[in-house]
Amino acid sequence: MPDKINLDKIIPELSKDNEEPLEELFNYYYPRLYNFSRSILKIEDGIDDILQEVFVKIWQNRDGIKNTATFNSYIFTITRNLLLNELRSRLNKQSTKEEISKLSVAPEYSLMEQIEYTDLKEKVDHIVNELPQRQKEIFILSRTEGLSHKEIAEKLKISTKTVEYHIALAVRFLKDELKGFGLVSLLYFYLFF
Structure with a gap:
């Protein structure tokens, strides 16, 4: 090497x-x-x-x-x-959720974590749907489809600075809305944001 x-x-x-x-x-x-x-x-x-x-x-x-x-x-x-x-x-496959759960959480917390994860995912989906249309579109292209800022800018015919601006606003909004969800929301953000 x-x-x-x-x-x-x-x-x-x-x-x-x-x-x-x-x-x-x-x-x-x-x-x-x-x-x-x-x-x-x-x-x-x-x-x-x-x-x-x-x-x-x-x-x-x-x-x-x-x-x-x-x-x-x-x-x-x-x-x-x-x-x-x-x-x-x-994470869409149940077996992998269980595997990650075993690696990161003590067994006595795994059922509670699964319930919290489901609640959190529903909450995040709901919050994303509340974003302004353009911001939501950019956020989904970035976080769900995995496109780079440049790829999104080219696809939507906007500047990369505009993409960065909308993603920063969306992430800030999501973090603010998820404050009450504690540790599981931190894990979710570690994995997705």
């Missing part, structure tokens, strides 16, 4: 359809992204597939990657969005 990487040299080479720089990026970032992914998913199953998709996206968007100073943030944002999509998918 390389300790350092020269992004100023590697990134320009990517746009020349040269696969060697992608391999260098993979060797450098894979272990870091793996640990990051594991800290979010808590289980290893599926991480390899997600990370493979990260590097496929890097390759597909290689012509648009110009700023080496923000590349680290860029690759971790792609990973985070894919992880959130995976978490949302898994």
Whole structure:
């Protein structure tokens, strides 16, 4: 695992359809992204597939990657969005809810947690529906569909600053509305926001 990487040299080479720089990026970032992914998913199953998709996206968007100073943030944002999509998918499956519950909560609290989770999810869905139409649309594209700010801006033909503004307002509104839900709402926000 390389300790350092020269992004100023590697990134320009990517746009020349040269696969060697992608391999260098993979060797450098894979272990870091793996640990990051594991800290979010808590289980290893599926991480390899997600990370493979990260590097496929890097390759597909290689012509648009110009700023080496923000590349680290860029690759971790792609990973985070894919992880959130995976978490949302898994949380819709009862077996995964039980697996996460076993990892994070003592058995005597698991039934109470399931009830609180269901209540919280219903509350969040209700709050999201109360958002102004444009804000709701942007929030859902970001949090449910996992689109980046740039992708949302392009899709809706608005600026990325407008997207950031609406998401910040939506998240603040949700946090304010969920204050009374305590620890479970913190867990929900850790997973989704």
